[in-house]
Amino acid sequence: MNKRKSKNKLNGWTWSVTSMLLAVLILSGCGSKSGGSIVEGKVNVITTFYPIYEFTKEIGGDEVNVVNLLPTGVEPHDWTPRSQDIVNTSKAQLFLYNGAGLEGWAPGFLKGLDKDTQVKPVEVSQGIQLIDAVGDDGHGHGEAAQEEEHDHSHEEGTEEAHAGHDHEEEAAETNTDTHHTDPHTWVSPKSALVMAENIKNSLIEVDPEHKDGYEQRYEALKEKLVKLDNDFTSELSKLPKKDIVVSHQAFGYLCRDYGLTQHAIMGLSPDAEPRAQDIVNLTKTVKEKEVKYIFFEELVSDKLAKTLANEAGVETLVLNPVEGLTKEQASSGENYFTLMEKNLQNLTKALQ
Missing domain, CATH: 3.40.50.1980 (Nitrogenase molybdenum iron protein domain)
Known part of the structure; x- marks a missing residue:
């Protein structure tokens, strides 16, 4: 189901109340x-x-x-x-x-x-x-995000040291000026x-x-979490490179908090399709920034990441936004911390 x-x-x-109740009657026998x-x-x-x-x-x-x-x-x-x-x-x-x-x-x-x-x-x-991001989020998150912006704007949130340090890039380097709130808070x-x-x-x-x-x-x-934060701060601050190319724009908070810049193939949602020109622009960015790896995710198709990597003559690596576990990860006992530690290892490898 x-x-x-x-x-x-x-x-x-x-949904109307009537249709919801009808659906409940039909589906109530299906366990979650x-x-x-x-x-x-x-x-x-x-x-x-x-x-x-x-x-x-x-x-x-x-x-x-x-x-x-x-x-x-x-x-x-x-x-x-x-x-x-x-x-x-x-x-x-x-x-x-x-x-x-x-x-x-x-x-x-x-x-x-x-x-x-x-x-x-x-x-x-x-x-x-x-973070207020630019680009197509694929699911109309913008309206909800704008409503919720007021609920968050009065609160201090992250440390002042990062207040003027927003390194997030426009999704897929597109020309759109549509603004949405980046929801991927947990990745930092x-x-x-x-x-x-x-x-x-x-x-x-x-x-x-x-x-x-x-x-x-x-x-x-x-x-x-404090140890994980300290590890990211310590390890990433030592690395000479700061630019990462990722599948979708899920790493804005990670980049802001640890001094990186993300260049995304897709927008805030992995369903936001890039244009051919976006791929061309990103290929240029990969060469200019001397990027060695294109990051992809395990819960979405890696086709575009591999296409870009082939175009630019580089390799691919996993960078997990920890939005969920694959069945294999769940059965092998992976969790937020093991996945984030692997992210740090792969970031360290890519940014040498």
Whole structure:
């Protein structure tokens, strides 16, 4: 039942109550393959995609049952909720989503929940200084992003040392002047620290009885994120090169926080197709900047990255935006930290 929906603008998602109830009746027998079901006697938390799911599991411990909406091996830009997800979320205590325009379907989804639901929606990117990116995001994230910009603009977010240090490049070096908020906050450990604290605070708010456990496990997660942040800062600052060429514009926060510049083949969404001229321009950039590797992702096609690499006479490497796990990664025990450590290794190799 996890078929991908057509790539329409999801912010205008307007199911009627009647049609949703009908769909629930039809699909209620289909269990959620993405993350499980509601468990009585625990704090039930619905998360929208992998990084939030992992952080919530680590902080929540045994007190919390976490149901992740996004199935393993699915890229979040291509996914929309199912009726069973509405049922589960209506029964949960927390609904944790990234915000910043990532889940364009979220406003319509929340309006479709049961009228008696007690679920508390929390946008875990709150407090992060968001990046305004240029280019086609492929899914109409722009409208949601502009609405949410006001919610974030008053908050300090990342350190002042990075305030004027935005190295993100226009998506695919295009000529478009369409502005969207970059939703890929979690790819930077600095932003992930903010997200983890928001998750911890939301758990305490709905379940103050287990505050001490949440605080203790959050501190353990924070320690790992701080180490990861220190490793990225230390290792990347030593490298002579600072330009990376990537599949889609998912590394703006990583680049801003660690002094890199990204040149993206596609826009904020991997569905935003580049023009032939974009490939020509990027080939030029690869040669001018002496780029040795084109980075691709495992959840999207590597065809364009390999095409560009062939055109420019360079090789390819993986740079993972950690939007989700492949089935192989899930079965082998990979997680946010192992994937980010591999990212650092590959960045170090590419920027020598």
